[in-house]
Amino acid sequence: MVERIDGRVVAQLINQATKQRVEHLAQQGRTPGLAVLIVGENPASERYVRMKERQAQRLGIHSELYRFSATTTEAAIIKQINQLNENQKINAILVQAPLPGELRFDRIIATIAPRKDVDGFHPVNVGKLFLNLPGNYPVACTPLGIMTLLNHYRIPLAGKQVVVIGRSAIVGKPLLALLLNANASVSILHQQTINLRTYTKNADVVIVATGHSGTVTTADFKQGACVVDVGQNLDQDQHLIGDVAYDDELSQVGFLTPVPGGVGPMTIAMLMQQTVAMCEWEE
Amino acid sequence: MVERIDGRVVAQLINQATKQRVEHLAQQGRTPGLAVLIVGENPASERYVRMKERQAQRLGIHSELYRFSATTTEAAIIKQINQLNENQKINAILVQAPLPGELRFDRIIATIAPRKDVDGFHPVNVGKLFLNLPGNYPVACTPLGIMTLLNHYRIPLAGKQVVVIGRSAIVGKPLLALLLNANASVSILHQQTINLRTYTKNADVVIVATGHSGTVTTADFKQGACVVDVGQNLDQDQHLIGDVAYDDELSQVGFLTPVPGGVGPMTIAMLMQQTVAMCEWEE
Incomplete structure (x- = not known):
């Protein structure tokens, strides 16, 4: 029987701990501050930004929203x-992706002060993570959420065969770094990979982050494998579905993150946790 | 029959081109400048530093050596x-690894101006490489040399199964980034990997960079595979040997970089090439 990894429950635990940390900071007269920049009118982005603002408010985090036209x-x-780099009330800055038109996300991210780069996308933070340097620095929130889920469900990683499908800067690449730092044997696959199934069939853990539904199917995994589905796709009926075409009847999978309710809820929980941590690091 | 990849010949071609680029810069009244810092009296380091100085001289690159006691x-x-970051005559700075005692290599490297970080070890340069950002930035020289060899011998990488054994900041990790950027499917393995052979047996290209002789043997590769041996180990008789226990009689390997004469000669050639490139980038 597959065990479903419950991202909602774990996110709630994280949020409770984050709230306590905010209260602890408040006793010292300090409030974490998050600035969110949104450009254009992408409906999904609007939704994410609203969720981030609402969650910040719930947890006692000061948040500011900056809107730009497309x-x-x-x-x-x-x-x-x-200006936000200099702003004392703001310790975390986030630019909502994707950006419309010709705006270069990389160029813009590189201007965020690395210590305020709450998404962990600045090259110097990415480099530190990849090099596994000691010290405090922000790390991309979705990969951090996935690691938190795997840890919570005690999925072993050291020495295990782990496959990451997808090599985005936001999920696949930082996840590769985190998994390698956790001593997994990691294979990173992508659109040009020819024989995906020979990798997934042998893997103890498979993380699918392509943004394409049906990237892999139930039959592609070995018995007892842990499958993490990062996909957030809409099907014909506008229902949220993952990247994995999963069939309960056929599956021999051991663990699965469902969509919705798996990885999704973790990203904002990690964003809030990291916003607070970055405020603590300033001590 | 195995084809031996001749690093000496390729390094010579690179050096010839580098020399011409130095002459071209000289016509503009410019001279590339390399500063090498050496700490303590490691015999191997002394040897490498002498080779770097000599090669710089041959190619018309200005070089300065800074010695520190252990x-x-x-x-x-x-x-x-x-001081070197501000020095107009120096456009490339290198700290010879390893450092003795308690000296922290990471801390020291992070103080090099990224535009002068000729070894490509600064976190911001590592991050840019890992993110595959556009623009000019230095990349670790041994991985760059390996990519140059693979390219010279027209070893296909896109969509191929590539295995990297070893995850050092100097070889394995930047190589992983370069191979991923070349659209290979990359597996990165290390000391905690349990089933090394299941990876190498299926791989089109295997790069071994563990620093331990006998990490893999001839029988671990599939027919026609390309094997890159980055090892520089000394055997009982003080002969240079690689990480691969290679046996010509048993091998079905297609390509092999010998030790010595494979990857070794490439590192200094790439260091010189990059020193000159970084001078050109300043235009």
Whole structure:
């Protein structure tokens, strides 16, 4: 029988701990501050940003929202980031992806002060993670959420065969670094991979983050494997579905993160946790 | 029959091209400048540093050597790096690894101006490489040399099964990034990997960079595979041997980098090439 990894429950535990940390900071007269920049009017982005604002409010985190029209310039966004880099009330800055038009996400991210880069996307933070350097630095929130889930369910990683499908800067690559730092043997696969199934069939843990439903099916996994589905796709009926075409009847999988209710709830929980941690690091 | 990848010949071609680029810069009144810092008296380090100095001289690159005793402090080394960061005659700075005693290599490397970090070890350069960002930035020289060899011998990488054994900051990790950027399906393995052979037996390309002779043997590869041996170990008779226990009689390997004469000669050639490139980037 497959065990479903419950991201909602784990996210709630994280949020409770985060709230206590915020209260502890409040006793010292300090409030974590998150600035969110949103550009254009992508409905999914609007939804995520609303969820982030609401969650910040619930946990006692100060949050500010900066809106830009889809026709804004990189310079205008960067000017705002420079101000936020200096702003004492803000210790965490986030630019909601994706950006419309010709705006270069990398260029903009690189102007965030690394100590305020709450998404962990700045090259210096990515480099530190990849090098497994000691010290405090932010790490991409979805990969951090996945590691938290695996840890919570005591899925062993050291020496295990782990496969990551998808190599985005937001999920696949930082996850590769985290898994390697946890001493897993990691294979990273992508659109140009020819023989996906020979990898997944032998893997103890498979993490699927392609953004395409049906990337892998139930038959692609070995018995007892742990399958983490990072997909957030909409089917024809506008229902949220993952990247894995999963069939309970056929599956021999040991653990599975469902969509919805698996990885999804973790991302914002980790964002809030990291916003608070970054405030603590300033001590 | 195995084809031996001749690192000496390729390094010579690289050096010829580098020399021409130096001459071209000289016509503009510019000279690339490399500063090498060496700490303590490790015989292998002394040998590498001498080779680097000699090669720089041959190619017309200005070079400066800074010696520190094994009992020096991090602060003293960092003070020198800060001066070199400002020094107009120096566009490339290198700290010879390993450092003796308690000196923290990471801490010291992080003080090199990223644009002068000729070894590509600074976290921001590592992050850019891992993210595959556009633009000019230095990349670790041994991995760059390996990619140059694979390219020269037209070993296909896109969509291929590639295995990297060893996850050092100097070889394994930057190589993983370069191979992923070349669209290979990459598995990174290390001391905690349990079933090494199941990976190597299926791989089109295996790169061995553990620093331990006999990490893998001839029988561990599939027919026609390309094997890159990064090892530089000394056997009982003080002969240089690689990480692969290779037996010509038993092997079905397609390509092999011999030790010596494979990867070894490439590292200094790439260091010189990158020193010159970094001078050109300043235009």
